[in-house]
Amino acid sequence: MRVLITGANGQLGTAIKKEAQDFKTLNLYYTDIEETDICSKESIAAAIEKYSPNMVVNCAAYTAVDRAEDEREKAYALNAQAPANLAEQCMSKNIKLIHISTDYVFDGKGNTPYIETDKVNPLSVYGQSKLKGEQLATAFGNTMVIRTSWLYSAYGNNFMKTMLKYGNERPELRVVFDQTGTPTLANDLAIAILQIAQKPHKLFVPEIFHFSNQGVCSWFDFAYEIIKQAGLSTRIVPITTKEYPTKAIRPQYSVLNKQKITNLLGMEIPHWRQSLIKCLAENLR
Numbered sequence: 001m002r003v004l005i006t007g008a009n010g011q012l013g014t015a016i017k018k019e020a021q022d023f024k025t026l027n028l029y030y031t032d033i034e035e036t037d038i039c040s041k042e043s044i045a046a047a048i049e050k051y052s053p054n055m056v057v058n059c060a061a062y063t064a065v066d067r068a069e070d071e072r073e074k075a076y077a078l079n080a081q082a083p084a085n086l087a088e089q090c091m092s093k094n095i096k097l098i099h100i101s102t103d104y105v106f107d108g109k110g111n112t113p114y115i116e117t118d119k120v121n122p123l124s125v126y127g128q129s130k131l132k133g134e135q136l137a138t139a140f141g142n143t144m145v146i147r148t149s150w151l152y153s154a155y156g157n158n159f160m161k162t163m164l165k166y167g168n169e170r171p172e173l174r175v176v177f178d179q180t181g182t183p184t185l186a187n188d189l190a191i192a193i194l195q196i197a198q199k200p201h202k203l204f205v206p207e208i209f210h211f212s213n214q215g216v217c218s219w220f221d222f223a224y225e226i227i228k229q230a231g232l233s234t235r236i237v238p239i240t241t242k243e244y245p246t247k248a249i250r251p252q253y254s255v256l257n258k259q260k261i262t263n264l265l266g267m268e269i270p271h272w273r274q275s276l277i278k279c280l281a282e283n284l285r
C-alpha cells in the first residue's frame with residue numbers, strides 16, 4: 001500500500017511519521033507545502049504522478065481559528081477548495097482519500113455527544129470552511145472524512161504546549177471552564193488512520209466518522225490536568241468564555257460520539273487523561 005501524506009510537517013502529519021514505525025507493510029510518502037501545495041492543481045497532479053499512491057491522507061489545513069475570521073479567502077482556499085481538488089484528482093486515478101475535519105462544524109448547542117449525522121451549523125469562518133471542504137470532497141465518492149477535536153501532541157503548537165510554557169513562567173493561568181469537549185492526542189488519531197491504510201478493503205469507508213479520545217472535559221479541566229501531571233505549581237483559575245473573548249466563536253459543547261469508528265476499527269480508544277499522561281512522558285523527557 002502506497003500512502004501519500006499531505007501537510008506532513010504539521011501536528012498530525014508528524015504524529016503519523018512517528019507511529020508509522022509500527023506499520024511496516026505501508027509505504028508512506030510525506031510532503032508539505034514546499035513540495036506539494038494542495039491549493040495548486042498542478043502541484044497535486046505532480047505528487048500523484050511522482051508517488052503513485054493508492055491512498056492520500058490530507059493533513060494540510062488552515063488551522064488558525066481566530067485569524068480565519070479576517071482571512072476568509074485563505075481559509076476557504078485551503079480548507080474547502082483544496083480538498084475538493086484533491087478528491088477530484090484522486091477519484092480520477094482511483095485513489096482513496098482520507099480527509100480530516102473538525103468538531104467546529106457543530107454549533108455546540110447540544111448536550112449529548114454528536115453523531116456523524118447530527119445537524120451541522122458552524123459558528124466560525126474556520127468551521128464553515130472545514131464544513132465546505134467536507135461537502136465538496138465527499139461529493140466525489142472516494143473520500144473518508146474523519147472529524148476530530150482539540151488536537152494536541154508533543155509536536156508543533158497546541159494547547160498542551162502553551163499550558164506547559166506558561167505554567168513554567170506564570171503563577172496563575174485563567175482558563176475557560178464553560179466550553180466542553182474532548183482532547184485528542186494526535187498519535188492516537190494517527191494510529192487509527194494507519195490502521196485504515198493497512199486494511200483499506202475492509203476499513204476504508206467513504207463516509208464521515210468521528211474520532212477523539214474518550215471522556216469529556218472543559219479547557220479548564222484539561223489545563224488543570226496538564227499542570228498537575230507536569231508537576232507544576234501554577235494555579236489554574238476557571239473563567240467564563242465571556243471573560244476571554246476571542247474573534248472566532250467556539251461551540252460550547254463539542255463532544256464527539258465515537259461509536260461508528262470504534263465499530264469499524266474494532267479498537268478501544270484511550271481516555272483523554274491516559275493519553276495526556278503518555279504524551280507528557282514523551283514531551284517532558
Ligand SMILES: NC(=O)c1ccc[n+]([C@@H]2O[C@H](COP(=O)([O-])OP(=O)(O)OC[C@H]3O[C@@H](n4cnc5c(N)ncnc54)[C@H](OP(=O)(O)O)[C@@H]3O)[C@@H](O)[C@H]2O)c1
Nearest residue numbers: 007009010011012033037038060061063100102148150151
Ligand atoms: N489543531 C486542532 O486542534 C484541530 C482540531 C480539530 C481538527 N483539526 C484538523 O486536523 C487536521 C490536522 O491539524 P494539525 O493540527 O495537524 O494542523 P497543522 O499543525 O496546522 O498542520 C497543517 C500543515 O499543513 C501545511 N500546509 C499549509 N498550507 C498548505 C498547503 N497549501 N499545501 C500543503 N500543506 C500546507 C502547514 O504548513 P505551514 O505550517 O508551513 O503552514 C502544516 O505543516 C486539520 O485538518 C485540522 O483542521 C485540528
